[in-house]
Amino acid sequence: MNLTAQAVNILQASTVLLLSPFLAGVLARAKAWTESRTGPSILQPYYDLRKYLRKETLLPSESGVVFRVAPFLAFGAYLLISVVVPVITPYPIPFASTVDFLGGGLLFGLAGTLTILAAIDAGSNYSALGASRTVSFAAFAEPTLIVVFFAVAVITGTNSPYVTNNLLASSYSAYLSPTHLLVTAAFFLLLLAETGKLPVESAGLMEFGMLEDGRIYEHSGRLLGLFRWNGWLKQFLLCSVFLNVFLIPWGLFAEPTLLGAVANIGILLLKLLLLVLILVILEATVAKVRLFKIRDFLALSFSLAVLSIFAYAVLGVP
Amino acid sequence: MIALVGVGILLTALYLQAESFVDPLILGIAFQSFLLGVLLGWLAWTEHSLDLAVLAGLAVAVRAIFIPFVLRRQIRAFRWRVRERHASHRVTGHALAAVAVAIIAWFVFQQTLAPAFPVVGGALPFVLLLQGLLMLSTRANTLVQVMGYLEEENAVVYAGALFAQGFPLFVEVVVFLDVLGVVLVGVILSIQRDVTGTPEGSPLEDLTG
Numbered sequence: 060m061n062l063t064a065q066a067v068n069i070l071q072a073s074t075v076l077l078l079s080p081f082l083a084g085v086l087a088r089a090k091a092w093t094e095s096r097t098g099p100s101i102l103q104p105y106y107d108l109r110k111y112l113r114k115e116t117l118l119p120s121e122s123g124v125v126f127r128v129a130p131f132l133a134f135g136a137y138l139l140i141s142v143v144v145p146v147i148t149p150y151p152i153p154f155a156s157t158v159d160f161l162g163g164g165l166l167f168g169l170a171g172t173l174t175i176l177a178a179i180d181a182g183s184n185y186s187a188l189g190a191s192r193t194v195s196f197a198a199f200a201e202p203t204l205i206v207v208f209f210a211v212a213v214i215t216g217t218n219s220p221y222v223t224n225n226l227l228a229s230s231y232s233a234y235l236s237p238t239h240l241l242v243t244a245a246f247f248l249l250l251l252a253e254t255g256k257l258p259v260e261s262a263g264l265m266e267f268g269m270l271e272d273g274r275i276y277e278h279s280g281r282l283l284g285l286f287r288w289n290g291w292l293k294q295f296l297l298c299s300v301f302l303n304v305f306l307i308p309w310g311l312f313a314e315p316t317l318l319g320a321v322a323n324i325g326i327l328l329l330k331l332l333l334l335v336l337i338l339v340i341l342e343a344t345v346a347k348v349r350l351f352k353i354r355d356f357l358a359l360s361f362s363l364a365v366l367s368i369f370a371y372a373v374l375g376v377p
Numbered sequence: 378m379i380a381l382v383g384v385g386i387l388l389t390a391l392y393l394q395a396e397s398f399v400d401p402l403i404l405g406i407a408f409q410s411f412l413l414g415v416l417l418g419w420l421a422w423t424e425h426s427l428d429l430a431v432l433a434g435l436a437v438a439v440r441a442i443f444i445p446f447v448l449r450r451q452i453r454a455f456r457w458r459v460r461e462r463h464a465s466h467r468v469t470g471h472a473l474a475a476v477a478v479a480i481i482a483w484f485v486f487q488q489t490l491a492p493a494f495p496v497v498g499g500a501l502p503f504v505l506l507l508q509g510l511l512m513l514s515t516r517a518n519t520l521v522q523v524m525g526y527l528e529e530e531n532a533v534v535y536a537g538a539l540f541a542q543g544f545p546l547f548v549e550v551v552v553f554l555d556v557l558g559v560v561l562v563g564v565i566l567s568i569q570r571d572v573t574g575t576p577e578g579s580p581l582e583d584l585t586g
Contacts, residue, residue, distance in 0.1 A: 237384035355395070358469040362391055362476045369479060370387075373500050374380045 064153050067320045068142055071152060074324055075141035079295035080104035080288070082331055089335055093343040104291060111284025119277050121182025129177035130278070130285035136170040137292040144220055144296060145303045147323040149228070149311040151221045159218040160208045163300075168201065170289065174274050181277035189273020192350075196252070196270065199357035203249050206364035210242040211304075213371050220304045228308040237374055241367035243305040248360035250301050252353070254294045256338055258345045259353055302330045379539075382416045383501045386535065387479070390508040390528065394475035395468050399520055403448045406524045406531075410440030413531050417538055429538070436534065439553050444527065444560050448520060451564055471515065475508060482507040494540050502536035505529075523563040530556050 084101035091098020100106075118127065142154040144163055158166065171193070178190035212218045214233065215226050227234045252259045255271045275286045303311065310326045312319035348356055389409040396402050414437035421429035486500040509532060512525030530552070 235381070237380055240381075241384070352468075355468040355472070358472045359395065362395075362472045365476050366384075366387065366391065366479070369476075369483065370380075370384050373483060374383070374498050 063315065063317055066317050067148060067315070068152050068154060070317070070320050070324075071147050072138060072141050074147055074327075075292060075295055075299075076138070078324075078328075079291040080108060082295050082298065082335070083291045085332070086335055086338065089339045090342055093339055104287075108284055108288060111287065112281055114280040114284075116280030116282055119181055119183060122277070123180045125173075125176050125180040126277075127282065129173040129180075130282045130289065133170040133173045133289050134285050134292075136166050136173070137289055137296065140166050140296055141292070144300050145224050145311075146296070146299045147311070147320050147327055148315070149221065149224050149303070149308075149313050150315055151219070155219075155221065160211055160220050160223075161205075161218055163220070164204050164208060167204075167293070167297075170293070171197065174286065174289070177278070178274040178276075183277045186274055186276040189270065189276060192270055193274055196353050196357060199354050199361060200249060200252055203245060203357065203361040203364050206361065206368065207242055207246050207249070210238060210245075210364060210367040210371070213368060214238055214242075220300065224304050224308045227304070234308070237370040238367045239305075241363050241370055245360050245364035245367060246301055246305055248356065248363065250297050251338075251341075252357060252360070253297060255290075257342045258348045259356060261347050298331060298334055299327065302327070302334060307333075378419055379416065380498055382412050382419070383498045385412045386416075386505060386531070387501060390505055391472065391475050391479075393512060393524065393528065394508065394515075395472040397468065399518065400449065400452050402521060402524055403445045403452070406527050407441045407445035409528065409531055410436055410444075413535060413538075414441060416535070420538055432534075432538075435553055439557060440527065440531070444557065447560060447564065448523070451520060474515070475511065478507050478511050479504045496539055499539060502532045502539060505532035505535060508532075519563060519566065523560055526559060526563070527556065 081101065081104070083104045084099070087103065088098045088101045139154075139157075140163055142152065143158050143166075144155075175190045175193055178186040178193075181187075208218065211220070211223050214236075215222045217223075227239065233239060251257075260270050271290060275283060278286055307330050310330065311323045312326075386409055389405055389412065393402055393405045393409070396405060414433045417429055417433035417436055420426070421433055482504040483500045486503045490503065491499065506529055509525045509528035509530075512528060513522050516522055516525065533552070
């Protein structure tokens with residue numbers, strides 16, 4: 060492993076860690092604009108994070124060791140994902156070979172499971188309710204994720220996101236193939252569900268239909284801060300994968316230099332701004348579906364993912 | 378182009394299976410017919426066939442505009458028809474059943490008809506035919522069943538366009554007029570049933586708890 064590769068590795072992890080709250084801030088501010096509000100500063104998530112990390116952590120008397128340890132383990136899982144998926148480079152960085160697409164999905168699943176276990180370990184009915192809800196819907200979301208990976212695998216004959224990125228960036232016929240279009244649509248619906256966007260979830264603590272916040276109801280102080288950061292990391296990583304692998308596979312500099320990687324951060328930010336625009340338009344125009352209709356939404360996502368493989372079987376990839 | 382339109386038609390079929398409200402269903406079937414018209418128009422362009430061009434125009438005029446217009450008038454006249462009763466709780470089931478039927482239809486096509494029709498996307502008309510049958514068998518609302526029938530007819534025209542580059546124009550026009558007649562008769566029967574009730578309806582309802 061040469062020095063440049065190591066530096067790019069560290070740069071990518073730092074980018075994900077430091078810019079994930081920024082993406083959340085931009086999303087909140089843009090959403091406020093569509094509601095004719097000034098909205099919070101785009102740096103608000105950083106202020107929140109500083110506040111959480113300084114505050115005293117209170118532990119429920121019924122809670123166990125999982126309650127305390129899970130936020131750190133989930134944070135570690137997201138940190139590992141941040142160096143194995145294409146974020147600021149279209150070429151594999153040294154850690155990328157540790158897991159493939161499926162491995163990345165399993166790491167996302169591990170982090171989610173740890174959060175659910177922490178919610179159950181809190182000994183509170185409210186957080187257990189949040190955990191129960193999440194699991195109910197995850198039962199529909201996880202198969203979609205797996206089928207999306209299958210679709211990616213059949214397009215490229217491999218399960219590496221970097222190979223997929225290169226194939227789609229170099230072949231318009233592969234990009235415009237029904238298989239890729241359907242799998243992109245399926246992944247986008249999954250992205251909305253996993254990051255708590257409308258029409259699935261209207262994020263906030265004052266809502267009967269809350270999913271993400273329901274699980275961390277009993278956490279406070281540093282543990283809550285870590286869970287919040289985990290949520291932003293998950294959002295940033297999923298958005299990066301969606302942009303770099305599925306929607307806009309072009310644009311990133313392919314030269315394996317530190318300067319190229321730094322320039323790619325700016326390109327990634329531009330791509331993210333476009334995605335923010337799409338998400339904000341969507342949030343301003345669609346209504347939230349009822350809680351028990353979320354599974355219909357996820358079933359649609361699953362159906363699209365299966366149809367993408369079906370389209371490959373019937374039509375093939377040009 | 379043909380592949381993309383084919384997948385578009387398949388997606389509309391999936392949407393039709395999952396939708397509970399009748400008005401969006403009518404718009405869905407109209408869009409599916411419009412896509413079919415686009416496919417026929419494309420084939421007419423590439424094959425330089427006047428018959429296919431006329432057929433494309435007919436598909437858009439009759440199936441995408443006139444029949445949806447007639448069906449939507451029914452919705453306006455009888456507001457309670459706006460929703461398929463009891464179907465709303467089964468959206469997930471309907472969507473998954475549609476996907477399962479599509480896979481089974483493709484498998485059957487590969488085992489039986491594929492050698493006779495070696496065309497890329499040749500299974501899609503067969504899949505669409507079974508989607509229409511599925512819609513006919515799972516829905517209770519007469520208007521929705523009429524749309525299932527329309528979907529089957531779309532599948533037949535799709536198959537004709539893909540495998541035979543269009544049947545003789547006379548045959549196609551007769552089929553289009555037949556479908557129009559079936560839709561009108563279906564609408565009249567549906568009104569009559571709603572106004573007078575079915576003879577076997579009351580005893581069955583008496584047995585309901």
